[in-house]
Amino acid sequence: MAMKDYQVKRMFESIAFSYDFQNSFLSLRRDSYWRRVMAQCLRLPGKALVLDMATGTGEVAVEICRHHPKTEVIGVDFSPKMLTVGRRKGKFKKFASRIHLSLGDGRRLPLKSNSFEAATIAFGIRNIQERDQALKEFYRVLKPGGQLLIMEFDIPDDPLLGNLYRLYFDYLLPPLGNWLSRTNYAYSYLASSVHDFPNEQGFLQEMGRAGFTSLGVKKLTYGVAKIFRGIKSA
């Protein structure tokens, strides 16, 4: 069930109103923990500028500011409604002077080359059909030595856990998520887009082809979420 970029955008526009609640409820609040770990994985030189691509409602941007007090974050997303929901949140307002949200497309970032110490994208790259283009854009805007962290969903490697998780992910989550988001497709799309995403090695190779080195993966919650990391060589 592949979707074109305008369909993905329309979907996020329509589910923005309760996106944070859906995530938290359907992941049993694991999503906050995963974003916290992602922010903690960032290695920043004190004062730094970080790009959070596909920032959505700004949850990752907030976590980065919380863990890195001298950092400023530019959050980019192509859904105006997701950004609006983000700006209205109390926790966002607390860091409003350090988070700058802006409309933009990950395949053509409206940002200068070599300008960020680090870049993040959580649960966003899977939605971009032209992944190679998005990875090249990350590479372009990072400073030499800059760090890229990409978080995505996966199925646990352990066969028993994997099968149990599939029962939830393929059969329970789509109808429940569709009902919560008042759509008949958003969470069916989530499940199919996770299955369509390359496996761990395949995605690391894509990062390597975009120029990233020192590649690695951190598994969270038995591999339900994974953080891929890479460095733009100095």
Ligand SMILES: C[S@@+](CC[C@H](N)C(=O)[O-])C[C@H]1O[C@@H](n2cnc3c(N)ncnc32)[C@H](O)[C@@H]1O
């Ligand atoms: C699943 S949400 C993740 C939001 C946020 N990173 C989080 O952790 O909750 C995916 C986001 O990617 C955005 N997105 C998808 N394709 C995009 C693109 N080509 N350019 C910019 N944003 C995009 C969507 O609008 C949506 O807000």
